[in-house]
Amino acid sequence: MFYREAGDFKTRYADDAQSFPIAFDRYRYYAVMVLALGVVPFIVNDYWANAVLLPFLIWSVAAIGLNILTGYCGQVSLGTGGFMAVGAFACYKLMTAFPGLNIGIVVLLSGGVTAGVGVLFGLPSLRIKGFYLAVATLAAQFFLVWLFNRVPWFYNYSASGQISAPERTVFGVPVTGPNTDAWATYLFCLVFLIGAAWLARNLTRGAVGRSWMAIRDMDIAAEIIGVNPLRAKLTAFMVSSFLVGIAGALFFSVYLGAVEVGEAFGIQKSFLVLFMVIIGGLGSIFGSMAGAAFMVLLPVFLKNLLVGGLGWDTALAAHFELVIVGGLIIFFLIVEPHGLARLWELAKEKLRLWPFPH
């Protein structure tokens, strides 16, 4: 009824090529943007920002990054935690080396550094594929964490190996350090998420994205029709690491404020992002965000429900959280192996026919 192409006449090519060709989708997108940019900053408090929204935004950026590599280009990576660590430590070194540099630029530069490292570790992907590539990226994960633990230069020779973010401001408003306001950190991360989603969406619609998908679907066929696998794979590693690096930098500087590499960027983080991508939906920007929401927000929600709402014992609740989240993952994968994004697609298909399904 509302959700259909019929009647929505396009008179220019640009209209035909837009991200949301269906009017209803477009309005929904505008509504979400208005809500996220115009309403949430005014009502968000410390708890919501630090415990719910910041992790969601940051993990979404990381999931979009991994989705480009794994979902669009078909290269399985277990090195996400290590690449996030590169972003975080690059951010720390840049923040302390150039105190006057704007934090936004620092975060982007950290993404750039990570892109370089990602390309380096992406080189083996030209020779090895599938599970073997996953093992090679696993090596990157362990090597990078070991490196940041081992070489004191990375943590400025502090006694404990911890890095902590000094205060930095954007337009005079602090976004890192202890004296931040909830809305400022929220908006800062939101801008990066919108930027990441916009970049990913437009790259995957264009020639670069098509070459990634060609490689993913069948690399030999792609090579025969003229896709350069070197360029396609390395650009995928580059863009993916860039976004993952930004996520790592935000994770350290804005969200946690102090990190220890082994704990914050260990192998479990690589798995976490991979699960987000798989549960959310491979090859979908929306899926990345849905997966991040599922993996990050559900435990917090369950904790509030079980401990705060039902008054359960904290240890019991913590164990049940694992049981419930694990059960739900299996449930979703059985019901819809293509992830939450596919459920969303199905809902839209249904909506297209509603209310006359036959």
Add this chain to the structure above:
Amino acid sequence: MTRLTTLALGAALAAGPALADLVFPDLSYRTGPYAAGGIPFSDGYQDYFALVNARDGGIGGVPARVVECETAYNTEKGVECYEATKGEGALVYQPLSTGITYQLIPKVQADGIPLHTMGYGRTSAANGEVFSHVFNYPANYWDAASVAISYLSGENGGDLTGKKITLLYHNSAYGKEPIRTLEELAAKHGYELTTIAVDHPGQEQGSQWLRIRRERPDYVIMWGWGVMNQVAIQEAANIRFPMENFIGNWWAGAEHDVTPAGAAANGYKSLNMNRVVDYPVFDDIRTYVVEAGNAAGDGSNVGSVLYTRGMYAAMLAVEAAKTAQEIHGVADIDAGMMRDGMEALEMTAAKMEALGMPGIGPEFSVTCQNHGGSGLGLVQQWDAAAGTWTPLTDFIAPDDAVIDPLIAADSEAFAAENGITPGCAES
């Protein structure tokens, strides 16, 4: 968006009505690889507040309320717990995790809530002129390192020259803390220090102990926590390392660390910052808390090493709250007053005796310049047959001549990084 609204509902349900009570959040961990240490500590911490409520009717007439939040020793969950509980009028945070402590230090300074990291956390927080809201009395890691070296020096007639000492440490901020102190002390005492890292969570230590077996150090000092301790003691037994030359710090010396190795663990030593004997207060806890069915755990931990330490931590918090009530003349204190109470805290032998725990810790008094207490620690030894820890020494003083300059240097670096002007605020 529906998930967010349901979440809002959950959060709204979580927020209870505000009554006149003193809120002590307990960021505990009863799950994960560090739960073995987290459970008894948290039980002791909560049971003491329950005892104070049941026996004394609260602190100065105001009941204490413990808000428990599970962190699983994970820094992200720690942040979530901090944000979730600080709005309830939290008086003091004790996260029992060095990683979470590092995260909370800037936050508590900004929010004005004191943070008490008893024998863990950031050592240089002992400098109260820089770390106004962070306290680590009665002792810290660098004290522990120094106490261990003093003890070993005493064992060897005051001379450690040419001895080989190995530090086996948890590869995290926690484990790395003592390295600099041990290096300074090595320069002073002439022993040879090697450091061996064990990665989280520490179940895999084969290569580390192979190295120890090859190098045959005279002593091994361990900075371990959680499952790492049990594994290390078992591995030490496997290579027949003499247990009396193996010394853990005070987080590597509880019953659950040594019992898995059975009789082989006999003679293992560890530091302790509080003496563990059967105090009269345990009878009170059994009567008022465990038998009344209000215990945080099943009551089986009462009197164990970490239970005692958790109780000691709660006792120090209660005494600080009482001090704050005296200073400000208000029973229902807030976090700022609590901070003043902690800074004016004085622990005397008479006070500890009156509380039913004579000699549990050293006497110390906190001042603005010194948030670290006296730094005394003792050495205890495991008796596998009796299943008890026996204190071997009285409280040993750390080498302040080595530690104080390190604290000054590290805290000044923090002050410079964060734009803090050191000084004692008048409040």
